Amino acid sequence: MAKATKARAGQGSWWAGAPGLIYLVALVLAPLIIILIYSFLSRAKFGVGVRWEFTAQPYIELFYSESLSGERSFDPTYLQIFFNSVLYSLATAIICLVLSIPIALWIATRPQKWRTLLVFLVTIPFWTSLLIRTYAFVIILNDNGPINGTLTGLGILSEPISMLYTPFATVVGLVYSFLPFMILPIYASAERFDFRLAEAAYDLGATKGRVLRRIVLPAVRPGVIAGLILVFIPALGSFLAPELLGGGKTLMIANVIAAQFGASRNWPFGAALSVMVLVLVMLALVIFAVVARRSSRRGGQQSLESLL
Amino acid sequence: MKTPRGTGTSLKNFPLFGTMAVAVFSFLYVPLLFVVGYSFNSNRVVTVWKGFSLEWYADVLGNDDIQRAVINSLRIASISTVLSVIFATGLAIGLLRMARAGSTIAWSLIMAPLVIPEIVFAIGTLALFVQIQFPLGVDAITLAHTAFCIPFALLPIRARLRSVDLSVYEAAADLGANEWVIFRRITLPLLAPGIVAGALLAFIISLDDFIVSYFLTGAGGTTLPVYIFGMIRNAITPGVNALSTLLLVVSVIIVSISYIIARRKR
Amino acid sequence: MSAETVPALQVRGVSKTFPTPEGGEVKALDDVSLDVADGSFMVLLGPSGCGKTTLLRCIAGLESPDAGEIDLRGERIDTVPVWKRRVNTVFQSYALFPHMTVAQNIAFGLQMDHLPKDEISRKVERSLELVRLTGLGGRRPQQLSGGQQQRVALARALAKEPEVLLLDEPLSALDLKLRRGMQLELKRLQQETHITFILVTHDQDEAMSMGDQVAVFNEGRIAQVGPPRDVYLRPQTRFVADFIGEANLLELDVDGAQAAVIGWGTIPGDAWAPDSPAATAAARTAAVRPEDVILTSGDGGRFPIIDATFIGGDLHAVVDVGGTTLSARQPAAHSAGLSTGGRCEVTFRPGSLRIVAD
Numbered sequence: 001m002a003k004a005t006k007a008r009a010g011q012g013s014w015w016a017g018a019p020g021l022i023y024l025v026a027l028v029l030a031p032l033i034i035i036l037i038y039s040f041l042s043r044a045k046f047g048v049g050v051r052w053e054f055t056a057q058p059y060i061e062l063f064y065s066e067s068l069s070g071e072r073s074f075d076p077t078y079l080q081i082f083f084n085s086v087l088y089s090l091a092t093a094i095i096c097l098v099l100s101i102p103i104a105l106w107i108a109t110r111p112q113k114w115r116t117l118l119v120f121l122v123t124i125p126f127w128t129s130l131l132i133r134t135y136a137f138v139i140i141l142n143d144n145g146p147i148n149g150t151l152t153g154l155g156i157l158s159e160p161i162s163m164l165y166t167p168f169a170t171v172v173g174l175v176y177s178f179l180p181f182m183i184l185p186i187y188a189s190a191e192r193f194d195f196r197l198a199e200a201a202y203d204l205g206a207t208k209g210r211v212l213r214r215i216v217l218p219a220v221r222p223g224v225i226a227g228l229i230l231v232f233i234p235a236l237g238s239f240l241a242p243e244l245l246g247g248g249k250t251l252m253i254a255n256v257i258a259a260q261f262g263a264s265r266n267w268p269f270g271a272a273l274s275v276m277v278l279v280l281v282m283l284a285l286v287i288f289a290v291v292a293r294r295s296s297r298r299g300g301q302q303s304l305e306s307l308l
Numbered sequence: 309m310k311t312p313r314g315t316g317t318s319l320k321n322f323p324l325f326g327t328m329a330v331a332v333f334s335f336l337y338v339p340l341l342f343v344v345g346y347s348f349n350s351n352r353v354v355t356v357w358k359g360f361s362l363e364w365y366a367d368v369l370g371n372d373d374i375q376r377a378v379i380n381s382l383r384i385a386s387i388s389t390v391l392s393v394i395f396a397t398g399l400a401i402g403l404l405r406m407a408r409a410g411s412t413i414a415w416s417l418i419m420a421p422l423v424i425p426e427i428v429f430a431i432g433t434l435a436l437f438v439q440i441q442f443p444l445g446v447d448a449i450t451l452a453h454t455a456f457c458i459p460f461a462l463l464p465i466r467a468r469l470r471s472v473d474l475s476v477y478e479a480a481a482d483l484g485a486n487e488w489v490i491f492r493r494i495t496l497p498l499l500a501p502g503i504v505a506g507a508l509l510a511f512i513i514s515l516d517d518f519i520v521s522y523f524l525t526g527a528g529g530t531t532l533p534v535y536i537f538g539m540i541r542n543a544i545t546p547g548v549n550a551l552s553t554l555l556l557v558v559s560v561i562i563v564s565i566s567y568i569i570a571r572r573k574r
Numbered sequence: 575m576s577a578e579t580v581p582a583l584q585v586r587g588v589s590k591t592f593p594t595p596e597g598g599e600v601k602a603l604d605d606v607s608l609d610v611a612d613g614s615f616m617v618l619l620g621p622s623g624c625g626k627t628t629l630l631r632c633i634a635g636l637e638s639p640d641a642g643e644i645d646l647r648g649e650r651i652d653t654v655p656v657w658k659r660r661v662n663t664v665f666q667s668y669a670l671f672p673h674m675t676v677a678q679n680i681a682f683g684l685q686m687d688h689l690p691k692d693e694i695s696r697k698v699e700r701s702l703e704l705v706r707l708t709g710l711g712g713r714r715p716q717q718l719s720g721g722q723q724q725r726v727a728l729a730r731a732l733a734k735e736p737e738v739l740l741l742d743e744p745l746s747a748l749d750l751k752l753r754r755g756m757q758l759e760l761k762r763l764q765q766e767t768h769i770t771f772i773l774v775t776h777d778q779d780e781a782m783s784m785g786d787q788v789a790v791f792n793e794g795r796i797a798q799v800g801p802p803r804d805v806y807l808r809p810q811t812r813f814v815a816d817f818i819g820e821a822n823l824l825e826l827d828v829d830g831a832q833a834a835v836i837g838w839g840t841i842p843g844d845a846w847a848p849d850s851p852a853a854t855a856a857a858r859t860a861a862v863r864p865e866d867v868i869l870t871s872g873d874g875g876r877f878p879i880i881d882a883t884f885i886g887g888d889l890h891a892v893v894d895v896g897g898t899t900l901s902a903r904q905p906a907a908h909s910a911g912l913s914t915g916g917r918c919e920v921t922f923r924p925g926s927l928r929i930v931a932d
Contacts, residue, residue, distance in 0.1 A: 011477050012491065017402020017414060020395035020458065024417045027455035031432025032424070034439055049438055099335075102328035109320035120567050125336050127509075127563040129516035131533050132552045135540055136339035139346060139549075146342060176339065179332070195320065208322055237425020239519055244540060254427040261431050261523065271435070274428045281425065475669035478636050481656045482663045483734065484686030493682075497673045 032278075038271035050267050058272035078256070082276065085252040088167065088242075089235035092174040096182040096231050097224065099175070104183050104223070105216065108190035119187060126180040134240040137173050138164065141245070165247030173241035178234060182227035189223025190216075222292065229288045233281055253277050340556060347549035364550040374551065377535040384450045384521075384531060385514040391450075392457035392510045393465075393503055399458070400466040401495070421456045429456070430523040437524065445526025452524055453514040460513050461506035464570075468502025501569060508566040512559050580648050582770040583610040583633065583738055588642030588652075590628055602628040603639070604794035610738070611787070615764045615771045619781040620791030621817070626774045629791075630740050633772065634663045646737055657686070662731035663740040666747070668723045670715035676726050677702075677711035683734045701729040704763065721752050728760075732767065741773040745780065757784050778818050782806065790814050808849060811931045815861035822867065822900045823930075826858040833858070837896010838920065841927065850928035857929050866926030867902035869893065871911030875918040882914045895920055 039058050041050040065075035107118045125133065139145055141163040148160035163169055193216065201211045239254035246252075253273060260270025350361030368374055399418065403411055421429055433452045437444060476498075480490045496503075518533040525534055532555060539548045590603040603625045610616045618626040631637040633644060635656030644652040651659050662683065671679050680701050684694045702708050705725040715723055724744060731739055741760070745753045761784050764771045775781055781788050782802040789799045792813045798805055809815035812823060826833045826841070833853035834840045841860075851857060869879075869891060880899065881892040889909040891902045900920065912918055 011474065012401040012405060012487065012495070014402045014405040014410065016398040017406070018398070020399035020402070021414060021417060023395055024420075024455060024458065027433065027436070027451060028417060028420050028429070031429065031436045032420075034435045035428065035432045038435055099328075099332055102322075102325040103332040105322065106325040106329040109322075116571070121333065122336065124560060124563055125340065127512050127516070128340065128556050128559045129518065129533055129552075131516075131518045131537060132343060132556055133339065135536070135548070135552060136343050138540065139342055140339055176335070179336065183332075212322055233423065234425065237427050239427050254425065257427050257431060258523075261434060267435070270431060274431060277425055277428060281423065285423070473667055473669060475665045475667050476671060478656075479663070479665055479669035479730075480671070480682070482634055482636070482661075483683035483730070484657045485682075486655075486657050489686070494671065 035271045035274050038268050039275045041268045041271075043266050043268055046265075048265065048267070055268075058266075058268040061266075061269050062272060062276065078273070081251050081253060081256055082280075084167075084250070085236055086280070088171055088174065088250075088252065089232050089238075091171055092178065092235045093182075093228050093231045095171070095175050096179050097228065099179060100182040100186050100227065101217075101220075101224075104186035104220075105190050107187055108193070109195070115191070119184070122180050122183050122187075130177055130240055133177055134173050134244050137169065137176060138244055141169050141172070164245065165249060167246065167250045169245040170242050170250040170252075173245040174235045174238055177238070177241060178231040181230040181234070185226035185230060186220055186223040189220040189226075193219045225288065225292050229284065233284055236280060236284075237277055343549050344553045344556065346546065347553040349546060349549070351546070364546045365554075368547045368550045368554075371547075373529070374532075374535060376529045377532045380446055380529055381515055381532040384446055384453055385511050387450050388453035388457050388514040389461075389507050389510045391454040392461045393507050395454070396458050396461035396465050396506055396510075397499065397503060399462055400469050400499075403466065404469060418459050418462060422459055426519045430520045433520065434523045443526060444524050445528040448524045448526065449521050449531065452520050453517060456517070456520065457510035457513050461510040464505035464509065465499060465502040468499050468505075472498050505566050505570055508562050508569075512562050516555070516559060580612070581609040582612040582614075582647060583772070584608075584645040584648075585610075585629065585633070586643045586645070588629065588632060588639040588644065590625075590632060590637060590639050601794050603632070605642070606794070606796055607642075608789055608796060608799065610770060610772060613768045613770055614786045615761065615773070615784060617781040617785035617788045618772065618774045618791060619776070619778060619788050619817075621776055624791040625794040626789075626791045627742060630663075630742055630772065630774050633738070634661055634740050635659050636663075660734075660737045661740060662734055662736040662738075663742065664724075664727045664731050664744050666742045666744065668715075668727040670723060670726055670730075672715055674714075675711065676707070676713050676715065676718070679715070679726060680711075680730045680733050683730060687734065697733055701733040704732065704766075705729045705759075720747055721756070724748065724756070725759075728763070732763070732769070735767075736769065738770045738772060741771065743774055743776070745775070745777075753780075760784060782818075790817065792817075808847070808928065809861055809930055812859055812861070815930050820864050820901060821861045822864065822898075824860045824862065824898060824900075824927075826853055826860055828853050828855050828858045833860075835860075835895065836898070841922070844924045845922040845927050847925050847928040851931075853929050857931060859930055859932065860927050861930045862922060862927050864890075864901040864903040866923040867893075867900055868904060868921045868923060869902050869909070869912055869918040870921070871909075871916065871918050875916070877918055877920055879912060879914055879916050879918055882909075882912050882916075884909075891918075893918060893920060 038050055040054050040056065042053040042055050042057065044051050060072075062078050063074060063076075064072045065077070066072050103122075107115055107122070110118060140147060142148070143160040143162060143164065147163070148157070151157040152160055197219070198211050198215050201215050206214070236252075237254050238252060239258060242250050242252040242255050243258075246255075253276075257270050257273045257277070260266045260273065347364060348360050348362065349358060350363065351358035399414070403414060406414060430452075433448070433455075434444075436442075437448050442448060477490055477494060480494045485493065516533060517531075518537060521531040521534050522537065525531070530538070532551070536548060536551055536555070539545060539551070585606060585608040588603055588606045589601070591599050591601050593599050606625070606629060608616075608629075618629065620626045628637060632639050632652070635651070635654065639652055642652070643650060646660065651661070671682065674682070677698050680698045681694050684697055689697075698711065699708075702711055705728050707722060707725050707729065710718070710722065715726065718726065724747075727744070744760070745756050748756060757780060760771070760773070773780075773784065785802055787799060788802050788805050790797045790805060790813075792811075797811050798809065798814045800808075805814060806818050809818060809821070815821040816823065824835055827836050828834075832840055853860070869889075877893050877895050879891055879893055881890075883890050884906055887906050888903055889906050889912060891909075891912060893900050893902060902920075
């Protein structure tokens, strides 16, 4: 397995990592394997757990539903949910991108001593509970909430508009949850940018718009790519935003999976859904790797590492 | 020397970016401020302001179930922090000594909880514990959180480890120290700031976690975030705001301490 | 050196190979043998990548030789782990412990020997005095200048009174003036403590001024060992002649007992150094220092002067002798009539030519 690099005194051996690796195998790898196996098992009698009979039924259920008479027909419900999830996640990523570029570039062009503090201020929300951040919008978008309250109070609206429990609310919640994940990588790329390149462009007569479009934005491409991935993937698997803000009308994959392990009591099906999510995530990562390789390879890696 | 066309006196200021930055900062913080603000609302109807009151804090802090949830959360967070920091320290040292192939595998394993959607990780650990018939509850949550916290603890520790001049270990060995003495008197003290930063991060991550705790909750009572979720789902009472505010404040304090420590040691 | 004295250190047939990132290997040390006399100052000299640092690290125990043996006072140490050897190192980057004070740094090695506390304090004080850093014991390494940090590294290594002190390019990070001062300091320290010093450097001036003995390394092998004067005046190989000081290398035309410089003529007998090996068809490279190449102007000069520059009180000239360029250096006072583009005659100072091996 791991061959030690040139042995140097006092630096410890790779054995130091063994306990951690064993623990991770037990608590990260093993659950994934179990999920994979479960996705090929049968639903348990009373819902909790599985029956050890191998079948492809869970995967069939993704595409087909059985009527009471046993007839099987194509059912696009779950495919629709997958599609919606991808759609919402993409929308989230793009909105985050538009919001993040100005602020990331702005912070990167501030004097050095302010930058660490500003970045820290961007990060703080990330360290608070996702639950609370999502709940905040339950209050804000409420029919009786501050937005509706102000708008009706000012006479702009005659009655409150229903913002909560809509796809709109879900996406707002998703954007809010993951915005720092987009700001930080773009900032990291921007910080590395040598501003003298832009100065040279100005000297040659370029307008600010041109400099932005042709010099600065291409330079932060690695950060943009990293940010897109860092937002898209967690958004795809998001549970809280659709649950609290979407109501029953905006179901994303995570909600359906959660239901299988809760009320619907169909663990193998939940496992199959999870496997499909993982496949989607792998796909997204592969696309990321391909795109990142075409731009600066180092930039992409550093953006990821710099997030934490 | 041509002057640039466009607004803004400095070359570094793009038009409207400053305004947008302020807007985004507001967007990041205002929702949280609403939660905090409404926690002082004396009105039972959460979103209509009636007057200033601390009654919800009294309500919440006196509640037995809530107290138990808080204790559970603190207990889980503390143990997860200690365990994940120990594992992370070992991993940081081990990673430095691993060859390409080994370290890629190790990194994938370490980063997996961050890349995999949390829901999958949550139900996966649920399935694991059910399969090996390990009882759900505080202990199960602790074990799951530890795995999840390892990457967060690892990154500051590893950053610190890499900033140390490698010759320092050789010098210690040259002066008569064997591997264990070097670890105790050189490696650990030098890693200390990174370990503290990692511990603080792991603590918050565990404290704030919802989805994993939600699925692994057992008979012994829940954690604070799961309790809050229940409050939101069932009926929005203003107590939710008070509880959320408390959790918010704790998180922000811990992160700020971590930030100050990081700045001091520089 | 009497036959009874055991050399402090003996290296016998040491070889070491390293894998390269591309997948090949490089032989850093190739069957190297060396004796270091007790209480002497040995300098390992050579260009970068020649193996001198690798040998130092093998002696310290930070690398393991693939073959060969290293003995300290007659006892084998290459099988002894690094922390047990009575050999200490001053590292190029100083490697001071940043989380400890100067005094704690110096005390560290003594604590490893489990000495009583008061004895440690005494020794730390003495070490500080030795390197003239008294009073700075409470400072942190980050608060000291480069020169001071280097002296702490020295004090730390000397505190344990090792059998041999190893120094890995200790002066390379210092500026010129400081370096000169430290060269004298190191020499003084070595003479005061009577500890055997082995110092690695790529700077030949350093080697010449500090060492009792100089070992010149090239590509994993020792090209020559000897006192600095010897190595300078009597280089044995082409590499040594070229690396130490400046040397002109002449490919001779050897016919029986006669050797000639192409384009110049047969070499007179007295031009040869008395201890130079004989010129043969197989050994026909001769080395001569620029200060031993004498140029004279006047009619009938056969050789074009490519460049003639006056620097300080000397003429530095480059002359084309039968296709080979020779460097010459001589006092300006004796160089009337010599200028760029002119012509001159070349003679060699008696006893200045020597045959060098390849």
